[in-house]
Amino acid sequence: MVRSRRRRRKAAGKPLVLGVSGLVAVGAAAYGLFAVSTPPVVRVSAPVPVVASPSPSPVSAVEALPSKHTDRRAADYFKKRWSDKAATRLKDxxxxxxxxxxxxxxxxxxxxxxxxxxxxxxGLEYLREAGVAEPVVFVQAEFGENGNPVLANVLGASDTDCRVTHPDLD
Structure with missing residues (x-):
């Protein structure tokens, strides 16, 4: 058997070198252990008194119409003349x-x-007072899956009432 004449070198004496990622991993592990072992801090403060605010009175939405497309003359007309339940349903x-x-x-x-x-x-009354010969009015529901569906309408001078009718499908 032939023996190598080379000597094996010992690893002793070499410094331990950690890269940046190694340091981050060691730091994160140490923080995790510290965070788990620390009991939670609970702060107790005095209760905040609740002050009752006056309930808002029902206001017609015409007073604060949201659209830049709002017909201001019509809005003013409705606002000055009515403040009942139907008027509170008005949005624009x-x-x-x-x-x-x-x-x-x-x-x-x-x-x-x-x-x-x-x-x-x-709406029909408003258009007649404005002198419109062929008044057309659409009352529309809130926005939903079908857009703003028509709930009531007048389709010109020959339309006698505001009821929406549906054609017979025979």
């Missing part, structure tokens, strides 16, 4: 393409409801 009034559109917070299921019909009749 617009004149689009010659048609008066009355946007409400009524649900899609409120077809021909009392509030929708009342708002439609008021």
């Amino acid at each position: 009034i617009r004149t689009v393409g010659g048609y008066l559109r009355i946007y409400t917070d009524l649900p899609e299921s409120a077809n021909n409801s009392k509030e929708a019909l009342t708002l439609c009749e008021r």
Whole structure:
């Protein structure tokens, strides 16, 4: 058997070198152990007194119409004349393409409801006083899956009431 004449070197005496990632890992582990062993701090403060604020009175939405497309004349007309339950359902009034559109917070299921019909009749009155020969009014539900569905309407001078009708599908 032949022996190598080379001597093996011992690793003793070499400094331990850690890279930046090694230091970060050691620090994170040490912090994790420290954070787990530290009990949580609970702070107790005096209760804050609750002051009752006056409940807001029901205000017609016409007073704070949100749209830059709002027909201000129509809004003023509605605001000055009515402040009942139907008026509180009003969210916006617009004149689009010659048609008066009355946007409400009524649900899609409120077809021909009392509030929708009342708002439609008021829109018709507004257009007649403005001298419109062929008045067209749409009262529309709140925005939903189907956009703003029509709840009540008048489709011109020959339309006698605000009720929405549906064609017979035979």
